[in-house]
Amino acid sequence: QARAAGRNQWVWYSNEMASHLQSKREMVQAIEVALGSEAFSLHYQPRYQLQNGQLAGAEALIRWQVAEDKWISPDRFIPLAEENGLINAISDWVLMRACTDARDWGDQRYVSVNISPVEFRGSDLVQRVARALEASGLPATRLELEITENITFEHPDRALEIMQGLRALGVRLTVDDFGTGYAALGYLKTFPFNGLKIDRSWMKEFPESPQAQSVVAGIVGLARAFALTITAEGIETEAQLNELKVLSCEEGQGYFLGRPMPLAAFRALLNQQDV
Ligand code: C2E
Ligand code: MG
Ligand code: MG
Ligand code: MG
Numbered sequence: 169q170a171r172a173a174g175r176n177q178w179v180w181y182s183n184e185m186a187s188h189l190q191s192k193r194e195m196v197q198a199i200e201v202a203l204g205s206e207a208f209s210l211h212y213q214p215r216y217q218l219q220n221g222q223l224a225g226a227e228a229l230i231r232w233q234v235a236e237d238k239w240i241s242p243d244r245f246i247p248l249a250e251e252n253g254l255i256n257a258i259s260d261w262v263l264m265r266a267c268t269d270a271r272d273w274g275d276q277r278y279v280s281v282n283i284s285p286v287e288f289r290g291s292d293l294v295q296r297v298a299r300a301l302e303a304s305g306l307p308a309t310r311l312e313l314e315i316t317e318n319i320t321f322e323h324p325d326r327a328l329e330i331m332q333g334l335r336a337l338g339v340r341l342t343v344d345d346f347g348t349g350y351a352a353l354g355y356l357k358t359f360p361f362n363g364l365k366i367d368r369s370w371m372k373e374f375p376e377s378p379q380a381q382s383v384v385a386g387i388v389g390l391a392r393a394f395a396l397t398i399t400a401e402g403i404e405t406e407a408q409l410n411e412l413k414v415l416s417c418e419e420g421q422g423y424f425l426g427r428p429m430p431l432a433a434f435r436a437l438l439n440q441q442d443v
Pocket of ligand 2: 227282314344
C-alpha cells in the first residue's frame with residue numbers, strides 16, 4: 169500500500185512529481201513568452217563542400233537565452249515543445265528568421281532548418297513552409313529541411329504526402345542524425361530525400377577505429393546508392409576531415425570547420441570567402 173510504504177517516502181515522491189510537473193508547465197509558459205519576445209535567436213553553423221573547401225551554406229540552430237548568462241539547450245526544450253504542439257510555432261519562427269537571414273548569402277548557398285518529425289502528422293507543414301518562403305523572398309531551392317531519423321513517423325503515408333508537397337515547392341529534404349535510430353534502407357527508399365547527414369556519434373572514433381571507418385564508408389556508399397548528397401557532422405579534427413575527403417564525402421560541418429555562430433559572424437565568414 170502507498171501508506172505502508174511510509175509517509176516520508178510518499179511525501180517525497182509527490183513533491184518530486186509536483187515540482188516536475190510545475191517546472192514542465194513553467195517551461196511551456198516560458199516558451200510561449202519567449203516566442204513573443206527576443207529570447208530566441210538563431211546561430212548558424214557553416215557547412216562546407218569538402219572537395220574544394222567552398223562554403224556551401226549553414227545550418228540554423230535555435231538558441232534560447234533565459235537570463236544574461238543562462239541558455240537552455242534545444243535538446244531540452246525541443247522535446248517538450250514536441251509533446252504539446254508548441255513546436256509548430258517555434259518552427260514557424262525559425263523558418264521565417266532563417267529564410268530572411270539567408271536571402272543575401274549568394275545565389276547558391278542554402279540555409280538548413282531542423283523540422284521535427286511530429287510536424288509530419290498535421291496537414292499544414294507545406295503551407296507553413298510556402299508562407300515563410302513567400303514572405304522572406306528566399307528561393308525554395310536555397311532552403312533545406314533536416315528531419316531527424318531517430319523517430320519513426322506515426323503516419324508514414326501522411327509523412328510521404330507532405331514530403332512530396334515540400335519537394336514540389338523546390339525545397340531540399342535531408343535525413344538528419346542518420347545511423348542513430350530505426351530508419352534503414354526502406355526509409356531511404358520510401359521517402360523522397362535529397363541528402364543524408366551521418367550522425368556525429370559515428371565521428372567519435374573515426375578514423376582510428378576500423379569499425380567506425382567501415383561504418384562511415386558504408387553509409388557513404390549507401391547514400392550514393394540512393395543518389396543522396398552526403399554530409400558528415402561533428403568533424404572535430406583534421407584527420408577526420410582528410411579521411412572523409414578520401415571517402416568522397418561531399419559536405420561536412422563540425423567544430424574543426426566552424427562552430428555555430430551569430431548571424432553577424434557568419435556574414436563576416438561569407439565576406440572572407442567572396443574576396
Ligand atoms: P542537430 O540538428 O543534429 O544539430 C547538430 C548539433 O551538434 C548542434 O547542437 C551543434 O551545435 C552540434 N555540433 C556541431 N558540430 C559539432 C562538433 O563538431 N562536435 C560536437 N560535439 N557537436 C557539434 P545544438 O545546437 O545544441 O542542437 C541540438 C539539437 O537540437 C539539434 O541536433 C537539433 O536536433 C535540435 N535543434 C536545434 N535547433 C533546432 C530548431 O530550430 N528546430 C528543431 N526542431 N530542432 C532544433
Ligand atoms: Mg540538424
Ligand atoms: Mg544532426
Ligand atoms: Mg539532432
